[in-house]
Amino acid sequence: MKKTILAALAMVLMTFTGNAQAPDYISDGALLDGKTIVKADVMGLGLRNFSFSAERVINKNLSINLGIRFMPEGGIPGLSLIEKQIGDVEGIFLADTKINSFAFTPELRIYLGKYGYGRGFYIAPYYNYFGFNLSNLKVEYEVKNALGQKETENVILDGGIKTHSGGLMFGYQWLVGAKKNIVIDWGIFGVHAGKSTGELNGLSSRTLTTDEQETVKETIDDNLSKVPFFKFTSTVNAKDVKIEEKGPWGFIRGSLSIGFRF
Numbered sequence: 001m002k003k004t005i006l007a008a009l010a011m012v013l014m015t016f017t018g019n020a021q022a023p024d025y026i027s028d029g030a031l032l033d034g035k036t037i038v039k040a041d042v043m044g045l046g047l048r049n050f051s052f053s054a055e056r057v058i059n060k061n062l063s064i065n066l067g068i069r070f071m072p073e074g075g076i077p078g079l080s081l082i083e084k085q086i087g088d089v090e091g092i093f094l095a096d097t098k099i100n101s102f103a104f105t106p107e108l109r110i111y112l113g114k115y116g117y118g119r120g121f122y123i124a125p126y127y128n129y130f131g132f133n134l135s136n137l138k139v140e141y142e143v144k145n146a147l148g149q150k151e152t153e154n155v156i157l158d159g160g161i162k163t164h165s166g167g168l169m170f171g172y173q174w175l176v177g178a179k180k181n182i183v184i185d186w187g188i189f190g191v192h193a194g195k196s197t198g199e200l201n202g203l204s205s206r207t208l209t210t211d212e213q214e215t216v217k218e219t220i221d222d223n224l225s226k227v228p229f230f231k232f233t234s235t236v237n238a239k240d241v242k243i244e245e246k247g248p249w250g251f252i253r254g255s256l257s258i259g260f261r262f
Contacts, residue, residue: 023117032262037118037183039259044069047077053257055109060116063109065124071132073100092223093138101132107169118183118261124169128192128253133160134200139241141216143206155216155241159200161230163249167192175261183259190253196230198245207238216241
């Protein structure tokens with residue numbers, strides 16, 4: 001029995017330590033040793049998302065992939081769709097809001113098909129860090145002046161949210177071309193879950209009375225309750241507004257990248 005178990009363990013270790021002979025195309029025609037791949041994701045370009053990754057093949061079944069994604073500061077992409085999803089956001093104005101983001105995703109790829117060496121179907125457990133910053137988020141509210149007339153005042157909010165998650169990706173990677181140096185990587189489906197924390201801070205354009213503080217808080221709370229995925233709490237004082245976010249976080253992933261094998 002012990003010999004049988006040891007033999008089985010030996011077979012598993014041989015599978016994951018790269019004792020199998022690599023195909024000739026891995027090194028033939030490659031600029032380096034043929035085990036380094038760089039890629040760019042084309043799916044997010046329409047949303048001002050730029051994503052790049054580098055993959056290093058360890059052996060037939062294993063590789064390490066490191067990805068970064070960033071969005072330069074600018075308006076909120078797909079704002080009309082977001083406003084449609086949230087619905088009426090009376091008192092909160094997103095048109096002039098600026099946003100930027102950064103994500104970092106290391107993953108361990110396990111190739112399960114007959115090809116391997118960065119080719120074929122893979123399962124990839126991964127860690128994902130994602131952070132984004134908002135600026136110039138305007139919240140307007142009405143107050144009465146000394147003559148009893150209504151006036152519109154505002155609070156400008158700035159801040160950001162950071163998330164830490166773990167997940168699993170399923171995908172397929174092709175090596176094409178005469179020398180198998182052109183890479184097409186399809187991240188079919190991935191899902192991750194974790195936690196998020198964040199804070200937005202702002203100053204009121206005037207000193208608020210107690211009643212006005214309640215009005216501002218109600219405006220903020222009513223509208224933030226419509227935002228999916230996040231859970232917010234707000235604090236409003238005479239001059240300061242603070243919005244905190246803390247709770248679970250989850251999201252899905254997908255990608256289509258094109259690259260080159262060196």
